[in-house]
Amino acid sequence: MSNYTCLNSTQSQQNVFFATVYSVVFIFGLTLNLTALVIFFLNSKSRSHTTVYMIHLAFADILMVCTLPVRIYYHGGLGDPNQTFCDVSGLILLSNMYGSIFLLMCISFDRCIAVCFPLSPHVREGRKKAWCVCLGIWILTTGTSLPIYFKNSSMEQNNSMCFGNFPSYATQTSALISTLIIGFGIPLTVMILSSWGLVRAISKSTAVQTSDLVDSRRIKRMIITNLAIFLFCFLPYHVMLLLLNAYKSPQTRPCSLLTAYRYSLMIACLNAMLDPLAYYFTTETFRRKMDVEAVRKIWQMNSHSSDGNNRSRAPLTT
Template identity: 25%
Template sequence: MSLSEDSQDHLPWVIAVCTILSLAFVVGIPGNAFVIWTICGRMKQRSATVVLILNLAIADLLVLGTLPIWIYSIAHTWLFGLVACRFLTFLVYCSMYASIFLIMALSLERFIAVFYPFAAQRWKKKRATYAGVLTIWFLSIAFGAVVIPFRGTVSEDTGLDCMSYNYTSNSQLTACLLLETLVGFVIPFAIISTCYVCVGRRIGKMTCPSRRRSARLISSVVVAFALCWLPHHVFNTISVVSALMEDSYPETARELEDISNMGVYIAGAVAFLSSCINPLLYAFAARNFQSSVRLAKLSKLFEQMAPSVRQEATKEATSLTGKEETLTSMEMI
């Protein structure tokens, strides 16, 4: 979608999309850069949670760095060639997968820390943490590469359009969009939701402030991600349904396609907001920490988010022992 002569009717949508993307860039670039600087420059000891947050900020910064090019292309036209089009698209999708996989890892890490604190001790070693992070980036690159052959269309009338896809059949479109929605949202979010339902029930019975604080923060990251990415995948699903109904119900398929074409750009712009929200959540949470040095609040937040596993295990064991003693006393009565 660009402001060519045949697309002036889309002007309100173009303005809305460019405004959302500009907001994401202005807020997200300094926010994620500050998170990276805080963790790398002010924290000598980095827990598994902090390492995951660092990589989440890096993924968000990578995708936000491409926004000026997308904003210009949406408002005018694509000037950078097919190779750049596909590379930048790959970077965006790679970061999308990395974000959801990292958030899933944060959820699993919190689940293990709450339910299996002793077992978590060997998984929180640096070697295991970095191996997990490398695996996440490898999978993100692999799934992100799927979109490369299909992004960008070239025609004699309009030239290169980097905003569209050159699927050769409805089967190809359906397979690619379902893969993106299932791997990039449905399956990971099902795992994330399950983890937090279990963690929420367990933490409700505990009195450890740091656990409650970190669980609230990470759950906020999860909710923000879901709200930002859900519209994008809803329109993906509409496109799939339209493709499947094209032969049997052509009129309905065209109506669904029009709905998808109308909403896909706004939904895509909203998805970019997920990359700028996390630093805002960290900053808001850091306000709860009293410190004479303002810049130290964020690092203090990260330090208290994931206390040592040994301490957590001790607290857990003490808590369980206390409950067992109480139950024994009640049984004796």
């Protein structure tokens, strides 16, 4: 069935829902990731190798959510944006979505080897190359997205309706296989193995089990939650690409598939809002740094007041 027919049959209520969800993701995703970046840069002296990946993850999520106003404008019925604008917005969104996937994989792997091989000199040297790994991820995601963008532009130039089209090039067999294996399968496998390795190391650690300072159950719960969020956000999107590939001709695809695809992409975008909650604000170290910075700013503000207010600052030092 054609894109136009499908859009006419599934329009108003869905568009309101998409515009609402994208607005929420944009507001909270941008706010949370910017807050995380501020905290990371204020504590640059105590920055770990894992934090390097988190900084790049926050940047990738910010770039992704910055494309959402175009989708809000489109789904909100405010008009049809310029097709080139839509294409570039889609390119940035997908490029940074896969950048986030690879960075989440690196965070899981880095945490695993740091816990499982804490004394290995090779692991220590390897972890110091976090910036090089991040640079490679940016080159990989950008370099592979540009050909897809130009291929899509040439294939859809006579049938373009901003975000109302079925994905054409991404559902071709050759592109789909590389996407499912490199863009999703390998990261998912690494995350599962890293999560299993972390849980196993924590369960076998006598120091962790006997320490009152480390809550092993909370750590295990956080690891499982991170993996569950990854699956929740990205699995539906890749399943939909697989289902769309089963219909070789777009004219034979039912309208329900286009609707399901748009929902799966929306769910994938939720990851930009969930990443800060799962990886930054839930860690004890991050929350402690955030509290210290908040107190420090309050102290600096109070230091400009008159000497008569000195007593009011006393509770901050206790």
